[in-house]
Amino acid sequence: MNIDSVDFFYASMPSVTYDADGSQDTLLVRVRSGSDEGWGECEASPLTSIAAFVTPRSHGVCQPVADSVLGERLDSVDDIARIAALVRRNSMDLLQAPHTFSGIEIALWDLLGRRLGEPVWRLLGGRRAYPKVPYASMLFGATAQQTLDAVKSAADAGFRAVKVGWGTFGQGSVDADADQLAAAREGLGSDGFLLVDAGQIWVDDVAAAAQRLPALEAAGATWIEEPFLPLAYRAHAELAGRSGTVGVAGGEGAHSVHMATNLIDYADVRFVQIDTGRIGGIGPAKAVADYAAARDIAFVNHTFTSQLALSASLQPFAALPDHRICEFPLTPSELARKITAGRLELVDGELLPLDAPGLGLDVELEAIRPYLHDVEISIDGHALYAGEHFGGTR
Amino acid sequence: MNIDSVDFFYASMPSVTYDADGSQDTLLVRVRSGSDEGWGECEASPLTSIAAFVTPRSHGVCQPVADSVLGERLDSVDDIARIAALVRRNSMDLLQAPHTFSGIEIALWDLLGRRLGEPVWRLLGGRRAYPKVPYASMLFGATAQQTLDAVKSAADAGFRAVKVGWGTFGQGSVDADADQLAAAREGLGSDGFLLVDAGQIWVDDVAAAAQRLPALEAAGATWIEEPFLPLAYRAHAELAGRSGTVGVAGGEGAHSVHMATNLIDYADVRFVQIDTGRIGGIGPAKAVADYAAARDIAFVNHTFTSQLALSASLQPFAALPDHRICEFPLTPSELARKITAGRLELVDGELLPLDAPGLGLDVELEAIRPYLHDVEISIDGHALYAGEHFGGTR
Numbered sequence: 001m002n003i004d005s006v007d008f009f010y011a012s013m014p015s016v017t018y019d020a021d022g023s024q025d026t027l028l029v030r031v032r033s034g035s036d037e038g039w040g041e042c043e044a045s046p047l048t049s050i051a052a053f054v055t056p057r058s059h060g061v062c063q064p065v066a067d068s069v070l071g072e073r074l075d076s077v078d079d080i081a082r083i084a085a086l087v088r089r090n091s092m093d094l095l096q097a098p099h100t101f102s103g104i105e106i107a108l109w110d111l112l113g114r115r116l117g118e119p120v121w122r123l124l125g126g127r128r129a130y131p132k133v134p135y136a137s138m139l140f141g142a143t144a145q146q147t148l149d150a151v152k153s154a155a156d157a158g159f160r161a162v163k164v165g166w167g168t169f170g171q172g173s174v175d176a177d178a179d180q181l182a183a184a185r186e187g188l189g190s191d192g193f194l195l196v197d198a199g200q201i202w203v204d205d206v207a208a209a210a211q212r213l214p215a216l217e218a219a220g221a222t223w224i225e226e227p228f229l230p231l232a233y234r235a236h237a238e239l240a241g242r243s244g245t246v247g248v249a250g251g252e253g254a255h256s257v258h259m260a261t262n263l264i265d266y267a268d269v270r271f272v273q274i275d276t277g278r279i280g281g282i283g284p285a286k287a288v289a290d291y292a293a294a295r296d297i298a299f300v301n302h303t304f305t306s307q308l309a310l311s312a313s314l315q316p317f318a319a320l321p322d323h324r325i326c327e328f329p330l331t332p333s334e335l336a337r338k339i340t341a342g343r344l345e346l347v348d349g350e351l352l353p354l355d356a357p358g359l360g361l362d363v364e365l366e367a368i369r370p371y372l373h374d375v376e377i378s379i380d381g382h383a384l385y386a387g388e389h390f391g392g393t394r
Numbered sequence: 395m396n397i398d399s400v401d402f403f404y405a406s407m408p409s410v411t412y413d414a415d416g417s418q419d420t421l422l423v424r425v426r427s428g429s430d431e432g433w434g435e436c437e438a439s440p441l442t443s444i445a446a447f448v449t450p451r452s453h454g455v456c457q458p459v460a461d462s463v464l465g466e467r468l469d470s471v472d473d474i475a476r477i478a479a480l481v482r483r484n485s486m487d488l489l490q491a492p493h494t495f496s497g498i499e500i501a502l503w504d505l506l507g508r509r510l511g512e513p514v515w516r517l518l519g520g521r522r523a524y525p526k527v528p529y530a531s532m533l534f535g536a537t538a539q540q541t542l543d544a545v546k547s548a549a550d551a552g553f554r555a556v557k558v559g560w561g562t563f564g565q566g567s568v569d570a571d572a573d574q575l576a577a578a579r580e581g582l583g584s585d586g587f588l589l590v591d592a593g594q595i596w597v598d599d600v601a602a603a604a605q606r607l608p609a610l611e612a613a614g615a616t617w618i619e620e621p622f623l624p625l626a627y628r629a630h631a632e633l634a635g636r637s638g639t640v641g642v643a644g645g646e647g648a649h650s651v652h653m654a655t656n657l658i659d660y661a662d663v664r665f666v667q668i669d670t671g672r673i674g675g676i677g678p679a680k681a682v683a684d685y686a687a688a689r690d691i692a693f694v695n696h697t698f699t700s701q702l703a704l705s706a707s708l709q710p711f712a713a714l715p716d717h718r719i720c721e722f723p724l725t726p727s728e729l730a731r732k733i734t735a736g737r738l739e740l741v742d743g744e745l746l747p748l749d750a751p752g753l754g755l756d757v758e759l760e761a762i763r764p765y766l767h768d769v770e771i772s773i774d775g776h777a778l779y780a781g782e783h784f785g786g787t788r
Binding site: 010012016017018019020021022024025043044045046047048050051052054055056057058059060061062088089092093094095096098099199200204229231232233234253255256258259262265266278373374375376377378379380381384 | 406410411412413414415416418419437438439440441442444445446448449450451452453454455456482483486487488489490492493593594598623625626627628647649650652653656659660672767768769770771772773774775778
């Protein structure tokens with residue numbers, strides 16, 4: 001069976017704010033092959049990712065993503081890896097290509113899982129799926145008290161792990177950051193996992209990051225995430241050498257397997273966080289999970305959007321029992337909540353990857369129709385892309 | 395003075411082939427501030443880079459590039475670095491952003507140089523510009539004889555260095571590659587620099603690459619370029635440990651300073667090749683040049699397009715006398731040749747960076763008008779971009 005069509009659906013909230021909240025828009029991807037279909041989701045900047053699918057060819061290794069996907073054979077999981085290699089080669093000089101392909105690749109797994117009646121994690125070789133400890137992901141409050149209240153409400157809702165991040169953390173005084181961290185710990189209680197996300201705020205300034213280590217240790221933080229630009233390996237490794245019980249975490253922006261494994265090999269991260277919606281999909285994320293597991297590095301998903309993205313991001317490490325922590329978007333936008341009918345439910349503070357064909361969730365296109373955008377891209381009057389969704393067919 | 399407008403001009407040859415010839419299309423950028431203007435060029439996939447400029451905001455750190463540029467102050471070189479930091483922060487999750495910003499940043503330097511009456515290399519702190527030894531960059535011929543003839547004609551034209559690459563190199567037998575390399579050396583003569591570009595063909599297979607080392611050494615190759623995926627540092631370092639007199643080269647795809655310096659620190663490249671049209675412009679390329687120079691690693695430009703791109707790519711190392719080799723696009727497309735009025739001429743096999751305000755070349759918009767494309771991008775009927783060029787104004 002060949003890939004008959006790839007359709008994109010760009011949706012956003014009526015108002016998109018400056019908050020670091022990635023659930024405010026989405027680019028959903030529907031792939032059809034014969035009578036089967038599958039769905040995936042691309043992380044960030046829908047219009048740019050659509051453009052990378054339809055852009056005219058610049059030269060032999062700067063081809064649009066579409067040209068490596070439409071019409072290709074899709075009979076087995078090997079075909080997904082084969083198509084991924086085509087994209088990597090043919091779109092070598094097209095920087096956005098991995099983000100575009102991520103949603104497509106996820107949809108290919110979903111489609112194949114549905115066709116074969118298996119959850120994706122089983123197609124990846126897993127025998128059973130193990131429960132994860134989801135952490136509630138939230139932004140720091142404007143005040144320490146707001147942070148305390150928000151973390152406490154997550155703890156009250158059954159979360160044993162909470163991540164706080166962004167806001168003004170790292171930009172003001174060391175004392176103000178210490179107050180925020182203490183408040184988060186107080187809200188969480190003494191037992192829970194406290195995770196902290198610095199959002200690259202110190203660029204590559206190890207001294208600035210190290211000033212926060214005492215407060216991070218005092219608050220019993222499990223990790224400090226993205227202290228620096230993701231490719232500043234030396235800064236990461238220097239901080240990791242001084243951070244004691246606090247592990248360094250990172251990887252969400254990785255757009256290739258090597259970009260993630262280099263964080264393990266050269267940046268000394270103790271937690272590698274992978275977004276299947278960016279790295280090129282589920283296959284590359286699984287390669288990173290296996291690499292991490294072999295080196296006793298914890299694999300963690302990065303997910304700040306929908307339940308569809310959450311289910312996709314759990315597949316690579318669903319069958320790894322020792323990799324327990326997972327990110328769980330606690331307060332996604334109304335749009336993100338409406339994307340799927342079912343959802344992954346918390347049971348006793350744990351989350352079990354779904355045991356259902358594909359990703360195990362159905363996309364509710366009618367529910368999100370009010371949020372969909374008409375996109376038109378044309379060159380010299382010739383439409384490359386037009387309408388609420390794009391029927392890329394070959 | 396503020397940045398009043400940023401306009402893009404997308405042009406391509408009437409027919410764009412599958413050859414690895416990056417001069418088949420272009421995305422030119424014109425920036426205006428007060429009565430001054432400057433020009434730059436983005437490498438690869440014009441439509442995608444335009445989309446990254448105008449795309450709606452996804453969230454606080456996934457903003458369109460336009461929002462960090464339009465209306466910003468531009469009084470000194472520090473403003474260029476400040477704007478670059480804004481783009482890096484505000485477009486953190488927008489993968490294509492560095493490619494889009496590269497052309498803008500180059501135009502900012504050109505504009506500032508024209509305003510101040512100085513060549514860009516002097517604004518970068520250089521006292522004088524030193525001549526470079528340009529290498530003629532070409533693809534392997536379909537046969538060894540074709541390669542010999544093509545290299546010989548470059549040598550006859552005065553080139554003392556030639557780079558051959560792509561074609562079927564690395565994909566067929568080791569003997570066939572050896573024949574090609576011997577032919578290239580024969581065409582060049584015994585004295586010239588012979589450079590070889592593998593175009594990532596061995597992915598991360600060190601053994602496959604190492605099989606070609608004897609022939610590379612026999613042909614006296616100065617470097618083997620991009621043997622692997624650019625982030626496969628370990629593979630690079632392993633090959634570098636075995637490659638004797640043949641240095642490993644790479645870096646053209648670097649889209650941040652760290653991505654380039656990591657190649658020096660972890661991949662053991664002996665030559666770091668930077669495309670100012672991809673890495674984020676001239677400022678980041680200068681940072682890499684300084685980093686390389688301090689470590690006795692040769693900085694080399696990557697340029698396969700126009701003379702405008704060539705002039706931009708020479709600025710970061712124009713004032714470094716010991717960094718001699720530079721890439722020179724030997725047979726750019728008709729379009730690429732028409733972009734500028736003047737050009738950098740070879741004198742006794744050497745190329746001297748221009749000593750004229752800005753980049754020292756004027757863009758001939760009328761000459762390339764037949765190649766320009768009308769681009770339209772609209773969302774829900776609202777045009778984000780329309781016309782032969784885009785007047786992004788604030």
